[in-house]
Amino acid sequence: MMIQGRTISPGKAEGEVLVINDAFSFLGGVDASTGELKVSPGGNIAGKVLVFPGGKGSTVGSFVMYDLKVHGKAPAAVINASAETIVTTGAVISSIPMVDHVDVALFKTGDIVKVDADQGIVDIEGVTVTDSVSSVILIDGRILMLRRPEGASSYPGRWSLCAGKIEEGEDPESAAAREIMEETGIEVGKPLGSIEPILVREKNRIWRVRPFIFRADGMVPSLNKENVAYRLCHPEDVMSCGKLVEGTPEAVKSLLELTR
Amino acid sequence: MELSKGEQAILNGESGEGPRKAMELIVALGKIYGAKGLVDITSAHLSGASYKTIGDGGLLYLEDMVAGGSKVKVPSTLNPIGMDRGRWGEMHISEDFAEKQLRIVELYGKMGVKTTCSCTPYLGENVPKFGDHVAWAESSALSMVNSMIGARTNREGGPGALAAAILGKTARYGYHLEENRRPTVIIDAKIGDSLFEHSLLGQAVGSRIGGGIPYFRGISPDMDQAKTMAGAMAASGAVAMFHVEGVTPEAGYQDVSGLDIITIGDDEIKEAREKLNTADEVQLIALGCPHLSEREMREIAGLLKGKEKKGDAEIWFCTSESVRARCPDEVRVMERFGPVLADTCMVVSPIEGAFKRTGTNSCKAGNYLPTLCSQKVMCRDIADLLRVIS
Numbered sequence: 106m107m108i109q110g111r112t113i114s115p116g117k118a119e120g121e122v123l124v125i126n127d128a129f130s131f132l133g134g135v136d137a138s139t140g141e142l143k144v145s146p147g148g149n150i151a152g153k154v155l156v157f158p159g160g161k162g163s164t165v166g167s168f169v170m171y172d173l174k175v176h177g178k179a180p181a182a183v184i185n186a187s188a189e190t191i192v193t194t195g196a197v198i199s200s201i202p203m204v205d206h207v208d209v210a211l212f213k214t215g216d217i218v219k220v221d222a223d224q225g226i227v228d229i230e231g232v233t234v235t236d237s238v239s240s241v242i243l244i245d246g247r248i249l250m251l252r253r254p255e256g257a258s259s260y261p262g263r264w265s266l267c268a269g270k271i272e273e274g275e276d277p278e279s280a281a282a283r284e285i286m287e288e289t290g291i292e293v294g295k296p297l298g299s300i301e302p303i304l305v306r307e308k309n310r311i312w313r314v315r316p317f318i319f320r321a322d323g324m325v326p327s328l329n330k331e332n333v334a335y336r337l338c339h340p341e342d343v344m345s346c347g348k349l350v351e352g353t354p355e356a357v358k359s360l361l362e363l364t365r
Numbered sequence: 366m367e368l369s370k371g372e373q374a375i376l377n378g379e380s381g382e383g384p385r386k387a388m389e390l391i392v393a394l395g396k397i398y399g400a401k402g403l404v405d406i407t408s409a410h411l412s413g414a415s416y417k418t419i420g421d422g423g424l425l426y427l428e429d430m431v432a433g434g435s436k437v438k439v440p441s442t443l444n445p446i447g448m449d450r451g452r453w454g455e456m457h458i459s460e461d462f463a464e465k466q467l468r469i470v471e472l473y474g475k476m477g478v479k480t481t482c483s484c485t486p487y488l489g490e491n492v493p494k495f496g497d498h499v500a501w502a503e504s505s506a507l508s509m510v511n512s513m514i515g516a517r518t519n520r521e522g523g524p525g526a527l528a529a530a531i532l533g534k535t536a537r538y539g540y541h542l543e544e545n546r547r548p549t550v551i552i553d554a555k556i557g558d559s560l561f562e563h564s565l566l567g568q569a570v571g572s573r574i575g576g577g578i579p580y581f582r583g584i585s586p587d588m589d590q591a592k593t594m595a596g597a598m599a600a601s602g603a604v605a606m607f608h609v610e611g612v613t614p615e616a617g618y619q620d621v622s623g624l625d626i627i628t629i630g631d632d633e634i635k636e637a638r639e640k641l642n643t644a645d646e647v648q649l650i651a652l653g654c655p656h657l658s659e660r661e662m663r664e665i666a667g668l669l670k671g672k673e674k675k676g677d678a679e680i681w682f683c684t685s686e687s688v689r690a691r692c693p694d695e696v697r698v699m700e701r702f703g704p705v706l707a708d709t710c711m712v713v714s715p716i717e718g719a720f721k722r723t724g725t726n727s728c729k730a731g732n733y734l735p736t737l738c739s740q741k742v743m744c745r746d747i748a749d750l751l752r753v754i755s
Contacts, residue, residue: 113393137422165418172422188397194524197390198426203395312641 106232108207112225113188116202120181122216123153124209128163129171131169131195140178146148146214155180156212156219159205160192170195182220184209184227208327211306234311236302238281239268239353241318241360242291247337248357249326250346251288256335264336265350266357268314285319287337290327293319298363305352314352316361337340366395366536367402375532383435387528394525395536404498404537408440409530410486411478412502413523413711414468415447418737424465426524427472437477438533442486444503445656445683446470447714449706450482454704456681457719478530482708485592485656487514490687495614500529500543504599505592505729506653509605513591515614516543520605540606548580548619549609555583555630558662561726561746563590567597567604568637569629569730575602580621581609589658595654596729620641631704639729644741646678647724650703650750651711653683654727664724666695668748672755674702678724680754702754712737724750 125144131258134144140151150173153160160166170192173179183196188205196203202222212229219228242249248266255262271277278296285293299317306312327337338346343357368376376392378385393402413419417446419426448458449467458466470480481490484503493499493516501507501518502525510516519539521529529535539545552570556562563586570579580596586594586609598604608616652665662684689696689707696705711723712730717739723741725731734740743750 111396113388113396123601137420164413165420165423167522167524168413168419168422170422172420172425175422175425188393190394190397190522190525193393194390194396198386198524202547252461 106229106234108211108227108229110184110204110207110225110227112222113185113193113205114181114196114203115223116180116200116245118154118202118220120152120154120218121327122156122212122218123148123150124212124214125155125157127157128159128161129157130160131173131192132163135169135173137169137172138176138178140173140176143332148320149179151178151354152181154182154218155182156184156209158186158209160185160189162191164191166191167194167195167198171199174199174201177293182222184212184220187208197315200300211304211311213306232309232311233312236271236277237268237315238271238277238284239265239266239314239316240281240285240296241316241357242285242289242293243318243320243322245322247339248343250336250338250343251328251332252334252347253331255320260350262348263350264347266353268350278317281315281317281319288329290324291321291324293321298360300356300363303352303356303364307351314356316356316360318363366392366400368392370643372403372450372534383430383433383510384531385532385542387435390525390528391532391534391536398536398538400536400538403534404535404541406439406500406529406533406535407497408491408493408499409437409526410442410491410499410501410503410506410539411442411473411523411526411530412444413527414444414469414473414482416462416469417447417715418713419469419523420529421460426472427469428465430527431475435476435531437527437530437549439530440482440491441478441530442483442491443473443478443485444482445709445713446482447709449704449708451705452704455704456709456714458715459522461499462490462715467642474508481685481687483656483687484710485658488588488658488688489508498535500526500535500700502526504605505596507608508595508599508605509592511540512595512608512613513588520561546606546615547578548621548624549577550579551621551624551626552581553583553626553628554581556609556634559746560590560593562634564593564597564726564728565634565637566629567594568601568731569633570627571598571600571602571604572637573627576604578752579604580616580619580624581607584609585612589661592655592658593727593729596727597732600729600732637728638744641728641742641744643735644722644724644743647722647743647753648678648728649711649716649720649722650680650724650754651730652681652726652747652750654712654725654730656710657682657684657688659688662688662692662695662699665747665751666698669698669702669755674754676754678754681706681711716740724753726750
């Protein structure tokens with residue numbers, strides 16, 4: 106899976122990913138002579154592709170990165186969602202390749218990635234992209250939520266919108282209408298709207314999900330075996346419906362904004 | 366970002382490795398702040414001078430910069446270091462620290478930086494003019510040149526300012542652009558005329574507004590009052606520029622209609638003071654954050670004249686080498702109480718090895734002493750502090 110980001114510090118590197126979930130300060134966050142991480146998740150950053158949302162803390166952090174480089178304990182590359190001054194400065198002066206404007210939620214610790222920071226490209230090895238659709242179906246002001254069986258291949262047991270893969274040669278809107286017909290028996294017309302695809306990581310797959318919103322007032326769903334239960338939720342209750350497929354709340358929020 | 370042919374050539378390494386790395390850094394920083402190009406600068410002021418704050422990583426970085434032949438292209442001055450170069454023996458400094466500290470100063474000198482080691486270079490060693498684009502680090506100094514002089518600088522970090530000095534250019538974004546120098550909030554200040562109250566005003570404003578550009582009404586600060594206020598605002602918040610009605614050069618043509626108004630009076634000043642005070646007695650009193658001006662030296666000497674040193678607390682007076690040299694009579698009076706130190710201050714010196722409780726009249730120091738120096742703090746005005754030792 107190739108991800109296009111933005112060059113911050115040039116260079117190329119390959120290595121194993123170490124994900125830090127929070128904003129990170131090199132000063133206090135890592136031992137400069139050993140590369141041992143002092144914050145969650147622990148481990149050693151030497152030679153790793155360090156993935157975190159962005160930097161924080163003291164400007165001395167830039168020099169800690171230089172110190173790591175001198176000790177041979179620097180990360181092979183840095184990937185951020187949004188670069189700030191301290192880590193940018195540290196990466197450039199230490200010649201550590203760095204890319205930002207990348208969705209850091211797509212990475213898992215242990216992934217093997219190739220970073221081409223000259224082009225701003227990150228390639229996660231062994232991870233494939235599957236195009237899919239996911240639809241909010243509004244029935245009399247409520248959202249149709251479906252529960253997947255425990256044996257489902259993707260997100261078993263979770264609650265989701267009406268979702269499925271796009272078949273080869275199929276356009277996303279037709280795929281959405283087809284999935285809705287298959288899974289609920291409801292025939293929908295034109296969508297009220299749709300938003301740009303969102304990316305969701307599940308094991309070795311990244312779902313590139315195109316979200317749609319349809320109106321189906323007065324309709325009663327009739328489920329096939331892809332789902333085991335349904336619920337009609339008020340929009341504000343979607344979060345408390347149960348354990349959701351990743352990306353659902355964000356998609357619902359953006360789609361509902363389209364209809365206002 | 367658009368680079369000229371010459372700038373692109375530097376990025377391609379045609380002027381050597383030092384300028385190439387400097388350009389790489391300026392371009393990367395410009396990119397993250399949305400700069401469309403570069404701008405020529407007339408001066409730089411560099412932070413990252415104390416061994417205490419930059420550590421071995423910073424020292425190694427400077428060694429490599431010098432080995433790579435890096436030289437600054439524009440007049441550049443250096444921030445305070447961890448000790449007085451001539452009198453570190455009186456400051457409880459280890460030989461190892463002193464050796465590394467002196468090496469850092471030497472390395473900056475080799476790159477052509479004037480190693481004045483002051484946080485107030487705008488008072489003599491490095492004075493920008495109205496409208497100059499500059500690349501300054503040191504949060505209080507850069508706020509002073511943006512605001513009181515009307516020169517234009519962003520909040521540079523140490524390596525960023527050094528890279529800009531090497532190129533004679535920095536990225537054009539933020540405070541370099543007219544549209545980003547407009548006030549964002551009005552501050553109606555109802556305070557007294559003392560230096561300390563201006564420091565507390567800065568403290569109260571910085572902690573309330575965080576970033577942004579305050580437009581002050583109701584005060585008329587001189588350079589000393591503005592200096593302590595700027596330092597406090599940059600430490601309690603991230604204020605890099607301010608306007609004062611009738612005082613600062615860019616205040617006159619600002620449209621302030623529709624801006625939120627914050628009033629700072631006795632209650633807010635009292636609250637700011639109480640938050641910073643965590644000690645009732647002190648082992649060290651340190652004055653000069655930012656560095657003492659000539660007028661402050663005269664005032665302090667005036668308060669001490671004819672008095673005797675009392676009590677166990679030490680007192681340090683921190684100023685620049687040039688101000689110290691211009692005040693021989695004052696220095697004689699002050700030296701009966703404690704050393705008049707140049708090059709350094711209590712925030713960037715490793716005082717935590719010798720002291721646990723420090724007195725200051727600076728809210729900037731009041732913010733940093735607990736975190737950078739593990740100190741409990743007594744934050745009062747100069748006359749109150751001097752009564753502890755005289």
